[in-house]
Amino acid sequence: MAPQYAPSLRSRLGALLLLIQIVFIVIFAFYFEVDGPLTEQDGTLFKNIYSDFQDVNVMVFLGFGFLCTFLVRYAFSTVGFNLLVAAMATQWALILNGLESWYYRGKIRINLRSLVIAEMCTVSVLISTGTVLGKTNPVHLILIALIEVSGFVLNEWLLNVILKVRPVNSIMMLHIYGAVFGLVLTWILYCKGSEQPFEKERYSCKSGLFSMLGALFLWMFFPSFNSVLVNDYPRGRKIGAVCSTYLSLAVSAATAVSVTVVTSPQGKLNLVQIRSSILAGGVAVGVAMSAVHQPWEAMTLGFVAAVISTLGYKYLKTHMAHVFQCHDTCSVLSTHGLPGLLGWLTQFLLVKDLDDHTTAIRFAVFHITSLFITLSLSLSAGIITGILLKWKFWRPPQDRKCFDDQAFWEFPHLAVRK
Secondary structure: OOOOOHHHHHHHHHHHHHHHHHHHHHHHHHHEEEOOOOOHHHHHHHHHHHHHHHHHHHHHHHHHHHHOOOOOOOHHHHHHHHHHHHHHHHHHHHHHHOHHHHHHHOOEEEOHHHHHHHHHHHHHHHHHHOOOOOOOOHHHHHHHHHHHHHHHHHHHHHHHHOOOOOHHHHHOOHHHHHHHHHHHHHHHOOOOOOOOOOOOOOOOHHHHHHHHHHHHHHHHHHHHHHHOOOOOOOOOHHHHHHHHHHHHHHHHHHHHHHHHHHHOOOOOOOHHHHHHHOOHHHHHHHHOOOOOOOHHHHHHHHHHHHHHHHHHHHHHHHHHHHHOOOOOOOOHHHHHHHHHHHHHHHHHHHOOOOOOHHHHHHHHHHHHHHHHHHHHHHHHHHHHHHHHHOOHHHOOOOHHHOOOHHHOOOOHHHOOOO
């Protein structure tokens, strides 16, 4: 018989979702308008961007949805809640990203580029939810999405306005922002006894295969994700971003497999460990995109990122739970956090377009400050969200109901028959 968990969904989730969605509809009705193509050149631009938009869409809803289905009894929730969180967070990101346009023009224009940027903001939320996967309810996830997107949009605005960071570089800080936010959140929500894996925190062959499917979709479409906002001026920058991402991903995939075999006592492959590490090259080269110009640079970055990610998954995840009381379900620190920091360091070391000593010092100060702002905002937002979620009003799941779809979903074959 399925666990009784109706109060949280019935009295909290339904009312919250309906209220938020009605507010969103009213805002879109009064302040949004579609920015359609006006000329033939705009129509051509639409066709070029639409393919990239589709790729990002697949990553957000399908890739991240299936990536974390490795938990044997939490696959329904992983895919379903990913769709819910992404849909709500994207709408909220569109509103927040359009505030400046609303202030100056009185209307927020929506086009494919704004949709892509909103979905990329949503990715930071999907990264963070991986740290608390299976230990929260849908109400928690909606609150996380609203608060984290607000913090990330603020972080992006500060980097663009104060430090004059290019949009493609400020948005790619989503890997670092999402990982740090999630780690702080799971640290605050830590439950005693989490040093040992939960009873249901395991994977099977079937769940691991679906998880690998999600990782493969992310792997395939990562070049579009990293290059969608790259301005093709001077000509060739966009194709350079695509090639650099692909080469880095290819090297990270091969390196992850080799390191997994070497570190295994039996010399065997670990599907979940590989799934988490083959994306490290894409994460690292995405953050360092403006400084990576040569194929060997991208390949070296993918190699180092995969080594760090694979070793981090195998050794760091357990130590984080024991030493820092930080139970990271999907090892987000190893998949996004460490490769993201590696990409930031690579950009700091490889940047070449500096005219003189003064410009170099200025770049160093601004680059370090951008990381400091990102870490500060992600830590602050994570702490605020964690304190809010600890409120018993949201009905947090009990330990015995963690990582279990039956707490939230109907299963006809388990229903009690008269």
